[in-house]
Amino acid sequence: MHRAISAAASVLICAAAQGQSFNLDLGLDSGVPSNAYGAVGFPGFWNSFGPEVAPPGGVFNGPLMDIAGAPTSATVRQIGANSVQAADDAATTGDAEALMDDYAQATNSPLDQCYFFSGIQNGTYEVLTYGWTPNHPERLSRLRVDPPAIGGPLDVGGAWTGQHVEGVTYARHRITVSNGQINLHSGLFGGNVLSSMNGIQIVRLPDPACAGDINGDGAVNFDDLNILLVHWDKPDGATFSQGDIDGSNTVDFDDLNTLLTTWAATCS
Ligand SMILES: [Ca+2]
Ligand SMILES: [Ca+2]
Ligand SMILES: [Ca+2]
Ligand SMILES: [Ca+2]
Numbered sequence: 001m002h003r004a005i006s007a008a009a010s011v012l013i014c015a016a017a018q019g020q021s022f023n024l025d026l027g028l029d030s031g032v033p034s035n036a037y038g039a040v041g042f043p044g045f046w047n048s049f050g051p052e053v054a055p056p057g058g059v060f061n062g063p064l065m066d067i068a069g070a071p072t073s074a075t076v077r078q079i080g081a082n083s084v085q086a087a088d089d090a091a092t093t094g095d096a097e098a099l100m101d102d103y104a105q106a107t108n109s110p111l112d113q114c115y116f117f118s119g120i121q122n123g124t125y126e127v128l129t130y131g132w133t134p135n136h137p138e139r140l141s142r143l144r145v146d147p148p149a150i151g152g153p154l155d156v157g158g159a160w161t162g163q164h165v166e167g168v169t170y171a172r173h174r175i176t177v178s179n180g181q182i183n184l185h186s187g188l189f190g191g192n193v194l195s196s197m198n199g200i201q202i203v204r205l206p207d208p209a210c211a212g213d214i215n216g217d218g219a220v221n222f223d224d225l226n227i228l229l230v231h232w233d234k235p236d237g238a239t240f241s242q243g244d245i246d247g248s249n250t251v252d253f254d255d256l257n258t259l260l261t262t263w264a265a266t267c268s
Pocket of ligand 2 (some may be wrong): 097
């Protein structure tokens, strides 16, 4: 009985940490992803923003709910994007279409689009930014987080292949937050080009003792192992939620070893 109570308590502690993950969908015209949609991060509640997120020449401030749909003290401020666009790319459907066929746009004349997150709990995060433009595979959006521990600026764009591909639809960065802030961008200051941002996922990574908790449910078990094996040796880059525990961009024996080292760990 005591053991059962302890296990339940540890799950609650880890669930609270995972709760500090956020999903954002920019643009409403193509819909909002369902809570079951994880893209390349965690599934859960999607904060959704319409034209208000990109006021011409202005600043947007908005509160954020976590992926459990609970209110938080975190907020996002946006400057630089000056319109929200939508176009039905024939290749995208369903939740992917809801995320990708609408987007905030900046002209980079001079400002790129900048997202400043405040009130973020300190810890390590994987930041997933989507900068794909429907019907314009030639358009590249330079996505960056400053300053990340892993990952520099990445030019993102191309034709939809039926799934998310790093460098085509998204960029991934890792950042350790010590001041409650995450800052990220699409575009290039003074670049005088169009740049896009479809959405953002901020994925809270588990503490090292629970590093193998790939799905963020507070336990390291066969569910996590299964995710890792499904994405084993994934050729187009991998995210934490796909099993790349160490951020090396591949799912391999290093990740498997970490998962097994933390197997059945009590998360705290
Ligand atoms: Ca949308
Ligand atoms: Ca579509
Ligand atoms: Ca797990
Ligand atoms: Ca790895």
